[in-house]
Structure formats: C-alpha cells, structure tokens
Amino acid sequence: MANLVEKAKSFVADIKKPEATVMDVDLKDVGSDAVTYNAEVSIANPYSHPIPICQISYSLRSSGREIASGTVPDPGSLTGNETTKVNVPVKVPHSVLVSLVKDIGADWDIDYELRLGLTVDLPVVGDFTIPLSTAGEIKLPSLSGLWNKQ
Structure with a gap:
C-alpha cells in the first residue's frame, strides 16, 4: 500500500501545473466606505485546453x-497554451486605514504583504x-486627489 501512495505522489508531482505571478498592486477606486486596490495576476496555462479557475482567495496584511x-x-478560465491576466479587487475599509496611521503618517503609503490562493481545476488531479x-x-x-475624483 505504501508503494502505491508513493507512486501516486510521484504522478501528481510530475503533472504540469499553471504558473502564476502577481504583476502589480495599485489603487483602483476610492468609495465612501472603502478603498479598493487591484492586484493584477498573470497565469500561464501549460495545457492546450482551458482550465477553470474555481476561486481566488486573498489576504492583505x-x-x-x-x-x-x-x-x-x-x-x-485560463485560455489554453496562453497567459491569462486576472484582476483581484481588494477592498480595505476606511476604518482600517485610520488604524494604520503610524505607518501611513511617515510616507503616505501602506507597506503590505498580499497572499493569494489561486484554485484551479486540473485534469485528473482535481x-x-x-x-x-x-x-x-x-x-x-x-x-x-480625492476631491478631484468626485
């Protein structure tokens, strides 16, 4: 049984998988309740057929x-044998930005870490x-800039 499990692990490890990169994170919109940022993600599909994207989860720290x-x-979906760009909107409530005043006050920016989980439905693997x-x-x-957007 252990040998079968090892063969299965080896099989899954050898399957081609899409590769993704975060290209940019930038301001998208300023609303009355939140600021929305946009994360642009580039995903390369190694397969000749489309692969559905099930969901994208995000965490901004x-x-x-x-x-x-x-x-x-x-x-x-990811287009077959091509690179697909996906935009991930990240909404940050104004109340949270106010709580980051020490970081913002120094240089009028937010130092961040963005974590994404891109879930795709691969053939055979799931x-x-x-x-x-x-x-x-x-x-x-x-x-x-806020007043000029109104």
Missing part, C-alpha cells in the same frame, strides 16, 4: 495584521491551489 481578506468566486505572495508599498491618494 500590513503592520503585522490582516487588514482585508476575501474570495473571488468563479473568476473565469482542485489545485497555487499559493502566491508579494510585498511592497501602496501609495494612498492625496486629499486633493
């Missing part, structure tokens, strides 16, 4: 704590989650 999390259910992580700084809009 700053100053050692989670400031936003959620899922994007059924965001579409659901497979590709973990992604990126860190950086997100600039906040200036007050004059």
